Amino acid sequence: MRKITLWTLLGKKLNGEATAQEREKLEELLRGDERRNSHLIEFIEEAWLRMRASHRPFDQQTLDRRWEHLSQRLFSEDAHQGEPYPSEVWRPSRRRRRLMRYGMAAAAMALVAAGLFYAQQRNHAPAPLHEIATRQDTKKHLVLPDGTEVWLNAGSTLSYAETFPEKDREVRLNGEAFFEVAPDARVPFVVRADRVTVQVLGTRFNLRDYKEDDSLQATLISGRVQVSLHDPQQTQIVLSPREKLTILKHSPAEAIADLPDKVGMLKYHLQTIPLNPVDSTYFAETAWVDNKLVFTNASFAEVAQRMSRRYQVHFVFEDPALKKVVMNGVFDKETVDQALQLLGMITQFHYRRSTDTIYLNR
């Protein structure tokens, strides 16, 4: 058998790679070796943790210069002549870089050219967009140029101007996304949807605004956001962590009674989201990020709406009373049939399936 020495164990521990057993074994060796080594080992650990390699740290300017040099080689127009870039998205920046490369000698000419360029760009308004879309059955995790992480749910589109994040940090959302916004006090992060605009300063929140849904939901997990409704009064609502704002798009008659606030045509209400009774680490509103479907006190109608998105199926309630049954649950890797069987344990119903349509009946 291989003999594991004290030094091997120490090496692993210092690099954060020792298992619990190995750390224990090291302790044991040291206890039996008290006289010779334990102070010494302690000292080496201290030294290892506290001493730093004296690399001359790279200052920002040097790095910037290196990057400029590399990006000239990679992205300038003549370096990649004829290489098909994915779209017209890059063109203005390449043009601008080329203008910059004319340098001081041709400064006057460049100025004229730049004038032309900006005149041209004004004609081409709006500014070019990066657009990321997900199909009905996929999700995407992306990192925006400012470091903000976005989980884009199925059937959603996120777009932002090419100037992001230099000019502003504004994105447009259709559908649903969870944002982990990189903090930057100077430039607020703004998410624009059809009916609301959400302004944040470094936070985690979810915005759901699918065209086919009856309501829009903004849920804040941590931080602080301000939601501005696109109504005549431009109502502003500040959300605190674990608060969910629901805006009804069509205000069904039975719902109006529970909603004290009337804001133009947009009816909204604010609630603190409950901890999920099945698993308190998941909020129903953001569980989709982890591929889970979590619902808390949700009507069968809502559950069906969300299941149809996840499983690519269509639900038909043959018994409308079923729609109002309230349920809690978490689906993780279940197939649609397994999920329906689980729901069958909550409430009595029958279903039959023909390809993509599921008929629900008592």
Add this chain to the structure above:
Amino acid sequence: MTDKKIKALIQSVALQDSQSAFKTLFYHFYPSLFSFSNAFVKCRESAEEIVEDAFIRLWDRRATLPQIANLKVYLWVTVKNLSINYLERSGKPYAADLNQLDVSCAALVPTPEDLMVAAEMAHAINKVISELPPRCRIVYKLVREDGLKHKEVASILQISPRTVEHQIALALRRIAAAIRMDFKVSDTARFNNS
């Protein structure tokens, strides 16, 4: 940067040709890769060129990046190979032999607020490191200065993880021996039973 974030940036580079994600990776890895290459070639300009070439390869192959299991290992291997090629071109025929490689390590310095590690101690440790056998020194450097895991170092140098563990153990043993001698002279009061 977390591995998860690196993965996400790679996705953006590979699927959307994202220049800004590529830039983030460049800013993150350039300093360590530069000092790694410079430790071999001992010439700043050449090391700069080598690391830039490594990033150009990375961009050119961006479409295949999601298949790479570990970007760190990929980058370090690329820079290692380019550095060795450079040395061979400039007349050092055994450059690829780890036992012949002369890699310099950055001197360790105590953090300023730290009174625990005396300057003489740092000096003693640095002397030990500079006198380690070449293979041991490069393993030590990758672990200590570049923060790589033992497994990653093993794939970069194409040796077994066990060899990496042995080399680190050797470095620690030598450091301990040097410190022990140092204690006897300078700090017998505190370490009188060593």
